[in-house]
Amino acid sequence: MNEQILTNAQLVLRDEVVQGTLVVRDGKIAEISQGKSQLAQADDLGGDFLLPGLVELHTDNQEKYFSPRPKVDWPGHLAMSTHDAQLVAAGITTSFDSVALGDVAGDSIRVEKLDAMIKAIVDSEKNGINRADHLLHLRCEVSYPGLMAFFERYIDVDLVKLVSLMDHAPGQRQFPPENIPKYREYYQGKYGFSDTEIDAFIVEQQANSAKYSDRYRRTICAVCNERGIATASHDDATIEHAKESAELGMQVAEFTTTMEAAKASHDLGLKVLMGAPNVVRGGSHSGNIAAKDLAQAGVLDILSSDYYPSALLQAAFMVAAQDNGYSLADAVALVTANPATASNLFDRGELKAGLRADLVQVRQHEVMPLIQRVWNQGKRVF
Structure with missing residues (x-):
């Protein structure tokens, strides 16, 4: 099983933005929760936005x-x-x-x-x-x-x-x-x-x-x-x-x-x-x-x-x-x-359990939103 934990992110859900954690397993979104994960293997996004691809x-x-x-x-x-x-x-x-x-x-x-x-x-x-x-x-x-x-x-x-x-x-x-x-x-x-x-x-x-x-x-x-x-x-x-x-x-x-x-x-x-x-x-x-x-x-x-x-x-x-x-x-x-x-x-198109883990990490800059990383089905492509 291939698992990634992305935490301390502003998760842009379909109807709201929440500070939380998103878990990816085998290319799909497995779990979404509010709050910061304390697991050592969690990837800390430092408060960046996490969007659907x-x-x-x-x-x-x-x-x-x-x-x-x-x-x-x-x-x-x-x-x-x-x-x-x-x-x-x-x-x-x-x-x-x-x-x-x-x-x-x-x-x-x-x-x-x-x-x-x-x-x-x-x-x-x-x-x-x-x-x-x-x-x-x-x-x-x-x-x-x-x-x-x-x-x-x-x-x-x-x-x-x-x-x-x-x-x-x-x-x-x-x-x-x-x-x-x-x-x-x-x-x-x-x-x-x-x-x-x-x-x-x-x-x-x-x-x-x-x-x-x-x-x-x-x-x-x-x-x-x-x-x-x-x-x-x-x-x-x-x-x-x-x-x-x-x-x-x-x-x-x-x-x-x-x-x-x-x-x-x-x-x-x-x-x-x-x-x-x-x-x-x-x-x-x-x-x-x-x-x-x-x-x-x-x-x-x-x-x-x-x-x-x-x-x-x-x-x-x-x-x-x-x-x-x-x-x-x-x-x-x-x-x-x-x-x-x-x-x-x-x-695809939403941060929702069961959908593809197509994801974009975005850092808000005073000039423009800056893309940090991109994943397609859980695989980093940028």
Whole structure:
């Protein structure tokens, strides 16, 4: 029997923080008690916080390591190793690596690297190379004509535990009709389109959305519901969007762009997910609703680091420090218990007897919370 005793810690439980001791046996949390252990073999945490391992539902952090510069291909196992190391250093012990099935431009790097990324994620997990647990989040661009071929290819991969549905066409969610000028500006800058080319691009994207989006969205949700795979909406902007997502059986509302959509999603039982960088920066980089405003309204359920892993822990502590009704236990749940439950992972996300001993030791510094150690199933990985 492998046993560890972690004592003199501020244990961040689901509903409260208590000074106490946590016992790990054979990779699982065996006992939790208040007070300091007097056993000689106990590991004294010196009053540091002990949190559940962080659960990340939506990160594309790995993309930059597969193609660190334009026209540079990096070996998949090395890309995953770097990505994995960055995650565990940020306290993330479960990561849903998000991969794009289709893009607004058919020949994008995301599409070109898709097979290589999925293979590297699956192989590194299968071969026990990773220190965090890596699962797959399929991001389905429902206005992309070739989406279903990708979806059918990958939906049976064992690591697929979350599927999100998005439509980045002009006039849709992130870019409603009044924001089409911003759409033009963004994609002209990204792809170097001339005025004539961007006009044609907009017409093509709108036609694809009208032809494919609704059918693909409904088909994919039906398949996932049948298989028990969690689904998420993306960039919902209206009450009607939220109602549609709920009717299709979705569990998560990713990056809602307005307060009305966030409130409606939350009231309908969807877990509202926002970006941790949004919290750290004090607002959305694209001008949408600020996560702190959703916390103030009590409708913020999950945080995701998205593109910046270390933002996840920092954002949770920032939410707890704001005057919004979220205690530290509530704020930590945004990055642990809530994302775990929303993705049907019921064996982690809390400090609770019988669950996995995925743990993060955090020391509160006047500047920021500092990670001291990280364990995955009782094994120290950082």
